[in-house]
Amino acid sequence: MMLKELVYLLLVAFVREKTCARILAVVPVPSYSHQLFFRPLWKGLNARGHELTLMTTDPMPEAPNNIKQIDWSFAYDLRHNKHNITKVVQDNEYNLPKILASYQAMMNEIVDEELARPEVQALLNDENERFDLLMVEYFHPVMFAFSERFKCPYIALASMEIANFYHKALGNPIHPVLYPEILLPFERDLKFSERLLSTLYVIWGIVHKKYTYGSSVEELMAKKYFGEDLPSLQRITRNVSMVFVNTHPVFNVRPLGPGFVRIGGGMHLEEPKPLPEELKMFLDRAGEGVIYFSLGTNVRSHHLSKGLIQAFVDTFRELPYKVLWKFERDVPEKSSNVKIVRWLPQQDVLRHKNVILFMTQCGSQSMEEAIFSHVPMVAIPFVSDQKMNAQKIVGSGLGLFINKNTLTREVLMKAILEITQNSSYKNNVRQVADLMQDQPMSGLEKAIWWTEYVIRHRGVKHFWHPNLDLPTYQFLLLDVIGFLVLLHILTIFVAYKIVKNVSVLLLRGANSNKVKTN
Template structure:
């Protein structure tokens, strides 16, 4: 009975908590992972306030208050620049993206409802859940002096893992911003090591300085450094799982919420797509995601793609921002398709994708094999992992050629091994005692109940870098070895001297005799 009362008191203590969710990336695909969490926490009786560029706007969620940041977006011009930069090198690509986002974050924090919340002295929260692709939003937890959880709509970068004290290894777990996948050659391992070292020594400081300026501007110059705020994070939720992502050791403060648990079951397609129900040969879905638009492709490339589609015996849905004159009769274009419902349709044969994590999550969930045409950031990494695991093939967007494009599409559709491999892996990924959403809710309430999770803090955060690298141990062993060698040399020299002293003495005695 006493145990029951204790459990009841814990439940009551957590019910009705005030939670602030901060998800500032102006990209719909990034927000779809977070939206089910905001919804579920509000349905469990918590008072949830979110700052987001993509609010749910569901009047039935009476416990959910949303601050709409759709006023601050990345323009098509900026995205085109990123696409262009991605053809130079990935270091400059990262720097350019952070520069753009620093400006977007600055605009978002200038938004009157956000400024009003920051300046409201009566506002209090029991927990802050903050999207941790960027460090600036960590300041909200400092502002409200409460525990905070980081959440990411993809797997964590190695830099993010190190910030929460999770071990990393540049060869075993290459950073997901490197275009290498997870099976590295010797040359790639060298590049991975240099990248990790250079990022930590130089690039991380440059990027943090940009965000620190935004923090000081909007929250105050007295706020702690971004690095210090990151070290005090209670937990980190990552949209990953051990089947499709790195099977890596994780400290208790890192919780994987992947395997597509945020994905709802497919609904019937709208009337304008009802013809797909009777597509006896099946259909192909082609989309480059919510940020990259197919109309960014060059005109010769678009013409070549249409020629290939015209030769295929399949209906093709192509997410394209404008109508295409003289397109083949089997091609349907639209600015928007209900992607989950399209991927969940029984007649779909193939998904041609740029390799964004959320698009791949949905395709994996519905067991749809893929052809990947990666553009930037984690997309090359994701697509190469897909190829390594055997449920899709990759094409180079800079060398798209008609014959290889058509051959690759037909290979993935007609060879059952791609779909069979994907089905086997997806079954493994989803065979878990709790869904990712259930884990995220449980651990969120755990942090509220215990007012943080310092007891789960990784000891690596308190270990100096030279101790982590065993430099002090190596120094002691080397000194010990040097001491032994010195003793042996000293002893040997002493013996030599004694022998030399003894030999003349004996010689003199013989002469005197």
């Protein structure tokens, strides 16, 4: 019996040695919702026996032994205090180039400091270190260069829809009307002004990337940390094996190449856990219903204007419901039906039977959590993809949209009462949840299966079109269209000349006959 057990253990060890990989996971963006989305993937890969080194701004508490974590939590100070990106977005709401420039400047500084950390430098300078796979958040191309340093394939990850530039760079078709940029505040049935704005934005994005890529700060930073002989970031970007995107066909209808894998549909949802006793008591006793209000982790509620906060306070005071409000500070003028909490286990709160409405900033994860909990929404977007998500909520009948710039007590009260007293919104949410869940594999199962596919084949080249470097004029068929137009004009010209010459000859013949007759 002991011999059998020994043979079994040796066999297991042999199989693990052959099949289990060393994975470097890099998630540089200081955003708790982003980090939270990927955690089930790290835990799932760990459960499969893979060994992970995770660079993250939010280290997992009680991480398994074979997940080594490098702490980048200092990046939150740069985001919220030094750059205060939320305020920049609010102050320049319709100036997309300035918003993008601010994001880029912020991420350049964050990535520079992340790569300079002693733990990262030790990893880069260790000649004996090796990895079988890099899994990296797509936000900053310099981080893709880890794949060159360790000579391993990489998978790019996105906790939300990615920019059209990235789609274009990897061969997916882009269209300013069918697939507007995620930062634009519209999604379907675009008016002429919106179509014009979307088209100009796409053109600006292509030109901006084309003429700043080679000499950009990112290129210099990449060579600083990964060596002067590093290939261009454009080449490294196109060397990706697969891209995992947190989208779902129910909300995101666009053609994708086989190298793109949709992992949306509640991948980050955790098993239900008991609520804290005080919170549970508040929700249990709210038989009249509870409105849950949260602006997520990236928008600080205390940064809102006094007028906007007062509009919320005045509205909540008149509601016949309880209100659970995630707020980082106390609100002295709040009414007795309002409970202020600095942090909440959002998934478990939304699952509570008495929660009847979610007032949300429309982050991708918050939106999914509400849908899978069958809770309709009042959408109050602020930054990033939230405005487009708000359009998806309205277009699918899951709730109503309120512009924060025109929000008043009357507008908010009308929206809340409309949703809470009209069962169609809750029915629509339940129907969409059923559609999203009705798939052969969950997003997590797909992510793990395709991750191990890339590991087994040491990278994936056959999913990507070989002609991604087509010049724009060839991609748009401008040379072919020009040739056909020229050929058409030439044909008309030749036909015109023939008809004209024949007419002249016939006219001369007719005149000659007249002379002879006379």
